[in-house]
Amino acid sequence: MSLLSVRGLTKDFGGNRAVDGVSFDLRPGELLALIGPNGAGKSTTFNMVGGQLPASAGSVKLNGAELLGLPSRRIAQLGVGRTFQIAATFSSLTVRENVQMALLAHHRKVFSFWRSAARQYAAEADALLGQVGMREQAARPCSELAYGDVKRVELAMSLAAAPTLLLMDEPTAGMAPAERNALVGLVKQLVTERNLAVLFTEHSMDVVFAYADRVIVLARGSLIAQGSVDEVRRDAKVQEVYFGTGKTFGAHAQEAGPA
Numbered sequence: 001m002s003l004l005s006v007r008g009l010t011k012d013f014g015g016n017r018a019v020d021g022v023s024f025d026l027r028p029g030e031l032l033a034l035i036g037p038n039g040a041g042k043s044t045t046f047n048m049v050g051g052q053l054p055a056s057a058g059s060v061k062l063n064g065a066e067l068l069g070l071p072s073r074r075i076a077q078l079g080v081g082r083t084f085q086i087a088a089t090f091s092s093l094t095v096r097e098n099v100q101m102a103l104l105a106h107h108r109k110v111f112s113f114w115r116s117a118a119r120q121y122a123a124e125a126d127a128l129l130g131q132v133g134m135r136e137q138a139a140r141p142c143s144e145l146a147y148g149d150v151k152r153v154e155l156a157m158s159l160a161a162a163p164t165l166l167l168m169d170e171p172t173a174g175m176a177p178a179e180r181n182a183l184v185g186l187v188k189q190l191v192t193e194r195n196l197a198v199l200f201t202e203h204s205m206d207v208v209f210a211y212a213d214r215v216i217v218l219a220r221g222s223l224i225a226q227g228s229v230d231e232v233r234r235d236a237k238v239q240e241v242y243f244g245t246g247k248t249f250g251a252h253a254q255e256a257g258p259a
């Protein structure tokens with residue numbers, strides 16, 4: 001049964017149709033990759049689903065309830081998380097405190113309670129840090145962390161809101177290939193363990209082919225293919241689009257180089 005159901009999603013910027021009648025479904029426990037060349041409409045699609053951008057036409061339903069027209073805060077309350085909603089971690093706070101802040105925000109505790117709340121949600125924060133492999137680093141200031149570890153903390157912060165659907169727009173941007181694999185591998189594990197639905201964009205085909213359960217492909221605003229990794233990799237239209245950008249698909253994920 002579909003958790004997210006997107007139908008005919010369309011966005012016009014003046015005379016330019018950035019997203020053109022896009023339809024797809026996402027089930028709980030599924031890691032769905034949204035790929036496409038630069039300017040294909042991936043971020044615009046994300047922003048419409050998350051409520052950051054009004055759609056020109058179409059429908060986005062979560063468990064049958066229409067999301068289009070709702071403010072992004074309401075969409076978040078309904079269980080749609082976005083990684084990196086909080087643009088960055090607070091570098092002066094520890095890893096644990098950052099996650100505690102996210103838990104406080106989720107439980108609508110106001111910042112003025114922070115002092116007395118310093119111990120609040122500490123156990124919950126540590127449990128979330130355990131899930132992203134950062135429990136051992138809970139007491140370190142975020143400023144000391146490697147970039148890949150900051151991304152893990154951000155992931156724990158997004159999980160603090162207990163989302164049923166997580167939107168991850170280029171979660172591995174700026175990461176080295178090994179770090180990309182590690183982060184998306186972790187997301188894949190969380191998808192399975194928490195029965196979480198995740199929609200993510202990723203420029204590295206290596207990572208997409210290694211971890212995605214299903215792939216949807218946008219080109220110039222239109223959905224040109226969707227299916228399993230193998231189906232999409234073999235698709236002639238997809239090959240053509242990526243051949244034009246100098247990217248080709250190998251027979252195995254490891255053969256395809258990162259973007």
Ligand SMILES: Nc1ncnc2c1ncn2[C@@H]1O[C@H](COP(=O)(O)OP(=O)(O)OP(=O)(O)O)[C@@H](O)[C@H]1O
Nearest residue numbers: 013016017018036037038039040041042043044045
């Ligand atoms: N605010 C805006 N106003 C006008 N045009 C926009 C706006 N945002 C995006 N566009 C246009 O919409 C199209 C899709 O852009 P979008 O950022 O969604 O693509 P993308 O697939 O996310 O690209 P990238 O991989 O480079 O991030 C592009 O032609 C872009 O120039």
